[in-house]
Amino acid sequence: MSADRIAVMDETAVRRAIARMAREIVEKSGGSPTLALMGIQRRGVQIAALLREEIERAEGLRVATGTIDITLYRDDLEAIGPRPVIGETVLPPGGVDDRVTVLVDDVQFTGRTARAAMNELMDWGRPARILLCVLVDRGGRELPIQPDIVGRHVEVLSGQQSVEVMVPELDGRLGVDLVYSRPEVA
Amino acid sequence: MSGKILLRGGRVLDPSQKLDDVRDVYLVDGQVATIGERLTPGDDAHVIDCDRLVVTPGLIDVHVHLREPGEEHKETITTGARAAAAGGFTAVCAMPNTDPPVDDPAAVGFVVSEGRRAGAARVYPVGCISVGRRGERLALIGEMVEAGAVAVTDDGSPVMDSGLMRLALEYSLAFGIPVADHPEDLGLSGRGHMNEGLVSTRLGLPGKPNAAEDTHIMRDLLLAELTGGRIHLQHVSTALGVEMIRQAKARGVRVSAEATPHHLILTDEAVEGYRTEAKMNPPLRSVADVAAVRAGLADGTLDVVATDHAPHHYDEKEAAFTDAPNGVVGLETSLALMLTRLVGEGVIDLPTLVDRMSCQPARVFGLLGGTLAPGGVADVTVFDPEAEWTVDPKAFRSKSRNTPFGGWTVKGQARCTIVGGRVVFER
Amino acid sequence: MNQMTSPLGKDLVGLERLSGQQIRAILDTAEPFKEISERRIKKVPVLRGKTIVNLFFEASTRTRVSFEFAEKRLSADTVNIAAASSSVSKGETLVDTARNLEAMRIDMVVMRHGSSGAARFLADRIPSNVINAGDGWHEHPTQGLLDMLTIRDHMGRLDGLKVCIVGDIRHSRVARSNIYGLLKMGAEVAVCGPQTLLPQGIGDLGVHVLSRVEDAIQWADVLNVLRLQLERMQAGYVPSLREYNRIWGVSTARLERAPRDLLILHPGPMNRGVEIDSDVADGPHSVILNQVTNGVAVRMAVLYLLAGGQPEKAEAAKQGGEA
DSSP states (O other): OOTTEEEEEOHHHHHHHHHHHHHHHHHHTTTOTTOEEEEETTHHHHHHHHHHHHHHHHHOOOOEEEEEOOGGGOSOHHHHOOOSOOOOOBOOTTOSTTSEEEEEEEEESSSHHHHHHHHHHHHHOOOSEEEEEEEEEOOOOSSSOOOSEEEEEOOOOTTTEEEEEEOHHHHSSOEEEEEEOOOOOO | OOSEEEEEEEEEEEGGGTEEEEEEEEEETTEEEEEESSOOOOTTOEEEEOTTOEEEEOEEEEEEOOOTTTOTTTOOHHHHHHHHHHTTEEEEEEOSOSSSOSOSHHHHHHHHHHHHHHTSSEEEEOBOSBGGGOSSSBOOHHHHHHHTOOOEEOTTSOOOOHHHHHHHHHHHGGGTOOEEEOOOOHHHHTTOOEEOSHHHHHHTOOEEOHHHHHHHHHHHHHHHHHHOOOEEEOSOOOHHHHHHHHHHHHHTOOEEEEEOHHHHHOOGGGGTTTOGGGOOSSOOOOHHHHHHHHHHHHHTSSOEEOOOBOOOOHHHHSSOGGGSOOOBOOTTTHHHHIIIIIITTTSSOHHHHHIIIIIHHHHHHTOSOSOOOTTSBOOEEEEEEEEEEEOOGGGOSSSOOOOTTTTOEEEEEEEEEEETTEEEEEO | OOGGGOTTOSOBOOSTTSOHHHHHHHHHHHHHHHHHTTSSSOOOGGGTTOEEEEEESSOOHHHHHHHHHHHHHTTOEEEEEEGGGSGGGGTOOHHHHHHHHHHTTOSEEEEEESSTTHHHHHHTTOSSEEEEEEETTTBOHHHHHHHHHHHHHHHSOOTTOEEEEESOOTTOHHHHHHHHHHHHTTOEEEEESOGGGSOTTGGGGTOEEESOHHHHHHHOSEEEEOOOOHHHHHTTSSSOHHHHHHHHOBOHHHHHTOSSOOEEEOOSOOOBTTTBOHHHHTSTTBOHHHHHHHHHHHHHHHHHHHHTOOHHHHHHHHTTTOO
């Protein structure tokens, strides 16, 4: 591992956190049989899959999952430009109406992604309740939106560091790194 | 100022006398008095230093549209004559497709008197072949010639009726004037807006095939041969057209023909991007056609360079391609473009250029000038063959700016234009 | 300029100047947009606050409605201007129209115009994004894109497919956009129709030229059948619509002799019994209604990709107001 990144969580730590988060989801949803997990594209999808496995294994509950892509609900189209690749939004079987729906993301930062995801979810239907669940809360909120379930809080030096979550499907391993961003060379 | 002018020490280039040497040219009372070395002028002579400049018989453009009467917002006889002088031309032939058209002696007289009043390049009227340019019956050709018309044409439109064209050629024989035709079969080209070919297909613009021009060139040549009349083919743009004229000349047909600077330099690729400045009739053609028109000018098949100066108001050209009118201005760019692209690229030499822009136009249309032979009219062009400049349409004396050559860097510029011994333009 | 901010540039005037990669980006982007039209709330907020003018100098219900749905499903504010009711019919020139649009600070203009080059003309003169909804005989890029998307949906690919465009190629902007697009995506393209309706030099674009529809059916995997406009018969390009149907019409009888099942497209509106017989248009191989559905998705993709396409603005945002 290069000097400009520090491991914050290794695979064991992530799996431990997932196990705890799974329990909290079940508790907070009151063991609802209508529970649905919606992974936010892209790495939220993998985190949601891990949570689902854990809940199904530990609780014996069947959990519906779906994915949500917030590209079209972002508020910074003109700043970043359009992304030609838009991920898929797939509802859990039966939709989200009247379900306890858990939005799952890898990292929470400004809160804008969660805002966009909630707006999109509302366009899809009327969930009974929405919970927000993230593996890492790195602080730096720009909107008053706080997660209900958090794997780990990580202190990040604004502008100098960022948090990266690695998942096996995309990155070949499971873990969380703190990455030092180099100052731009003029 | 029409007293005495001494043009001192220029390269005097007069193909009519096979002259190309450093000489002084002395103009007295509107005539060329003497050409010699180190002439001593009278005390009252105006001396113009022509060191490193070229002195030639005045350039003549036998094909311009001055738009007056009727479309004075595009050009007037005065602005056109001044633009001509600024471009180094001492005379122009004004086409009759005005509104109303110049189809009777009174209209011809109007052009003559307006031309005199302008006091710049000479303006020779060309009358219509047919009344109202309608292609139905002959206009008053004889009376128009008496009033000053130097040729007839229905330019802007072809004479579609071959029978009428035959009559025009026969009838004009009595007056010794050429019948000029805009060769185009409207049935073949009528709806076209550019050359028909790959570019028109790509741009989705209706095209005019070469054949539209070629069929009428062939017809006109056959009629000239039949009647013994003098046909002048305007703005020849096709390879086959050039070849047919070459063969007709070899057979002794009395034919003369024009090439325009734009058909000598640009292809239909210039239309790319729907550039309305590159829209004209006949349209810009293919690379092969440009090469053939160049060869025709070089070997004399095409006798003259004529601009087909066709001014249009800027907002008429600022339109969708199919809505824009045909035509480009040329008077103020012709000499420089010919020097830069034709002489500069070795297609023709400088004496040939002067021949095609002065001697031949005078011969074909029977005009004054075209020579610096002593005793002849003092129409002289002095230009700097080395002066580099950038074409800026906003600086044109013409009222219009519709040129595809805007922004081009060219070499060669008129310094002094003298008409009848009077300096009408100096730079 | 940073291409990332606007994969297509400022405008979509035609497919001729797009790369295969750009075309693929539009088609791929259209995929997720298909699904939005299936939602209960058929709307996403991506173009919220953008104003779009649909400027139609030629009547076209189909294309205009398709664009309007696309715009509304992206939450844009739209205004429709039809030539008949606008100042255009009172002699206003295209350049004045352009200046007025600019003065009204319109974000995007979708234009249909009878003159080839009109879209380019407008695009060169206003800062708004311009989308060509058909200009003269030149291009109709969104139609070309939706045709390609429909073919790709059904055949799984474009590369290596044989697509024949049948009918009035000369006067067809749809044909040109299809030719440019399909060739860039690796398809083989042929055109078929009476020689009077094939433009000079069409073969030089890299397409095969077939004069008989029977040959086209033998050769092709896909037929894109163009509408034969009544005016063409009046102008003498074909002697009669009946004769056209007998010789170039796509009929079941002819298709039965095809060596393989052909996919049948038609950009609409159809002249049943002229260029295409009803049993073909309504038959199992016709994807004409899929084209209509895909039209909305493709137009959404184009609007979306162009919407962020104000590179200056994007650059400025990234560089903290500089530039």
